[in-house]
Amino acid sequence: MQEMWNKKFDREDFLYGINPNIFIKENVSFLKPRSRVICLGEGEGRNALYLAKEGFRVEALDASDVGLMKLQKKALEEETAITIRHTLIENWEPHGLYDGIICSFMHLPKSEQKDMFLKSFLSLQNGGYFIAEFFSVHQLQFQSGGPKDENLLYDLKDLYTIFSNLPCKIYKLCEEITTLDEGAGHKGEASVIRVIVKKERQVLNELLQSH
Numbered sequence: 001m002q003e004m005w006n007k008k009f010d011r012e013d014f015l016y017g018i019n020p021n022i023f024i025k026e027n028v029s030f031l032k033p034r035s036r037v038i039c040l041g042e043g044e045g046r047n048a049l050y051l052a053k054e055g056f057r058v059e060a061l062d063a064s065d066v067g068l069m070k071l072q073k074k075a076l077e078e079e080t081a082i083t084i085r086h087t088l089i090e091n092w093e094p095h096g097l098y099d100g101i102i103c104s105f106m107h108l109p110k111s112e113q114k115d116m117f118l119k120s121f122l123s124l125q126n127g128g129y130f131i132a133e134f135f136s137v138h139q140l141q142f143q144s145g146g147p148k149d150e151n152l153l154y155d156l157k158d159l160y161t162i163f164s165n166l167p168c169k170i171y172k173l174c175e176e177i178t179t180l181d182e183g184a185g186h187k188g189e190a191s192v193i194r195v196i197v198k199k200e201r202q203v204l205n206e207l208l209q210s211h
């Protein structure tokens with residue numbers, strides 16, 4: 001998987017463009033100004049750069065060193081501070097708690113999706129937000145990008161089951177048809193799942209695992 005993403009990002013330009021994901025940008029006001037935010041599966045770093053320039057203290061996590069090196073170079077050129085976390089999400093050991101967790105289009109196998117959501121939830125401060133966009137299983141009917149393997153797509157019912165069992169306030173959890181214009185990688189009509197949840201209180205890891 002890392003090799004595949006390294007190959008995809010080994011290009012002059014940025015596969016998903018240099019502008020932040022629109023849904024993330026539109027909802028940045030949920031986050032406390034200058035708070036601590038991590039972007040998961042951040043690739044070449046378009047959201048991280050945007051958030052850092054907006055004044056947030058930003059970390060970018062990804063499995064692809066090629067993607068992260070492009071981000072680091074751009075951040076240096078633009079005199080923007082971003083902390084890089086080069087790791088698989090499965091091996092991520094969060095450094096403290098975050099005020100915001102951001103994720104756009106991290107294509108995890110179904111067997112790993114729930115763990116990613118639970119780990120994200122545990123890594124948020126009380127009152128922190130998880131804001132994300134994923135391709136839904138219906139993206140298979142569109143030609144605008146994303147995996148052609150249903151196992152790497154997200155099902156709204158699964159997300160609803162996960163978040164409705166957590167002490168969080170769900171601001172948005174829906175599937176929508178949108179038009180993507182994100183570099184060469186995402187272009188055209190797409191079926192996405194959009195998530196905005198606020199953590200209400202901490203729960204024990206063991207309790208989460210038993211859900």
Ligand SMILES: C[S@@+](CC[C@H](N)C(=O)[O-])C[C@H]1O[C@@H](n2cnc3c(N)ncnc32)[C@H](O)[C@@H]1O
Pocket residue numbers: 001002005016021040041042043044045046047061062063064067087088089090103104105106107108
């Ligand atoms: C479609 S790209 C999206 C990149 C970025 N979020 C964006 O929207 O521009 C998916 C990213 O998820 C990363 N990724 C996929 N599986 C991962 C995993 N298990 N752990 C960490 N990163 C992963 C890939 O390396 C890639 O950078």
